[in-house]
Amino acid sequence: MELRRPARTELDAAGRLCVAAYEDFFTGAEDFYRDRVADVALRDREAEVWVAADGTTLLGCVTFCPPGSPWRELARDATEGEFRMLSVHPDVRGRGVGQALAALCEARAREHGATRMVLSSLPTMAAAHRVYARLGYTRCPHRDWDPVPGVHLIAFTKELT
Template identity: 55%
Template sequence: MADVVVRPAREDEWAAAGAITVEAYAVDRYIDGHSGGYADQLADTRARARQAELLVAVDVADTLLGTVTIALPGTPYAEVSRSGEVEFRMLAVSPGARGRGVGEALVRAVIARAREVGARRVVLSSAETMTTAHRLYRRLGFQRFPERDWNPVPGVQLIAYAFSLELA
């Protein structure tokens, strides 16, 4: 993880960050294809960067390795967060960069950002099938938060996790 730096995405990186997100979700079969529906939302980093915080993970050569979106409660990208919480969404690691600690570095950056803004908890919701991500969340201290589970559309169940900054 020493060769991974997480920082705010620059405008000239937005398209590449969107492409990484779409590619990661498509490779893992969380979306069908690279365009249409949710793929278009994943690709729209311009909106995410303007309405939330878009972070990227890069290596020493400044190559994009992954990305995550941080949303505060009441903002357009917030889905399950409430007052005093920070939410993250659309965590994605380029398939070629997996196994290097990129996902962990991104989640740790979210936790650090939540501390900076004085949040008491970090929350997220994730598809039941995203088991690799769930293992990462549990390893970092996230706990299941079933009272925030929800269905964005019929047939899609999202499960929630929370990390308490008060206990960390």
């Protein structure tokens, strides 16, 4: 498995991968978040998109949100790193793809001087929560939040050493 930035020609495929990974969490065909998840090209312009690939096959995708990125939601300042929309294709779950992408984001955060990572997740994303726990993330309930009415996100944090 190779971790790298996606080629311009892979952005649409990365978007489809993200939608497939999130499919069980959308509220229906008209869920506003579906288009946001699919728009990897926009995230790549405004943040850093990274993919896990096996040759030309995309396995996973994540958005690292460096300081100054409009994609940062929880990170309060440059001492906190953040990633979003960690997505692993359903056919390759359980192979360490999510863990590798999360660890890559931690390394990127350290490069930017961060000493802590923060992220948020839907309460129903139990598989992702298990990945975060294996990586040393803990719940941070006082930073839970509601981005829009009817959507509650739970926060996780990890000290970077």
